[in-house]
Amino acid sequence: MAEAIELKAHTRGRTGTGGARAVRREGRIPGIIYGGSDKPLNISLETKEVSKQISTGHFQSTVYMLDMDGTKIRAIPRGVQVDPIRDFPIHVDFLRLAKNASVDVDVPVHFLNEAASPGLKRGGVLNVVRHEITLRCPADNIPDSIKVDLAGTEIGDSVHISAVKLPEGAVPTITDRDFTIFTIAGRGADEAEAEETTEEEEEEGEAEEPKE
Known part of the structure; x- marks a missing residue:
């Protein structure tokens, strides 16, 4: 306590x-x-x-x-x-x-192991939907933060509150839906390659001298 x-x-x-x-x-x-x-x-x-x-x-x-x-x-x-x-x-x-009171508090979300996310390594972007989560928890056991592990996450992944381990005795005040905490967004590999090809073609075109 x-x-x-x-x-x-x-x-x-x-x-x-x-x-x-x-x-x-x-x-x-x-x-x-x-x-x-x-x-x-x-x-x-x-x-x-x-x-x-x-x-x-x-x-x-x-x-x-x-x-x-x-x-x-x-x-x-x-x-x-x-x-x-x-x-x-x-x-x-x-x-x-x-005594034994419970309170509603806004608890910040901390993200761990970004370096272990294949999606982020491939150029994906961490799209944080909830920077804080309102929890109802015992007044004597208010957490400093909610820790969310990014290890193994890929582009396109979407993680909801049901997948997050909450501190003992704590429950989200939103109970009518399994709300999203974060997603991993990013460009597809084909789109990235297409952009690179276009840039190379433009550079080659600029380098060529016009014929008379």
């Missing part, structure tokens, strides 16, 4: 636009914790620490332990508002996590 990352948080008494601005002037980001049987809780967090976590690229698929002056709340980020001009976070939403 992955250990939750601890983040210091503070109770935020004043709400609204004015309260949020006051929090930001103090070097903090306003936020809210919602979900479960408890009432929503207005909080603030250190801007530097939140920005550091966002830069990992896994912020919204990471479970955090929010330390509220000794009271700890287990939660996962569910939304980040960003300043449209200066591109820094200005508000964060967290979802409380009950």
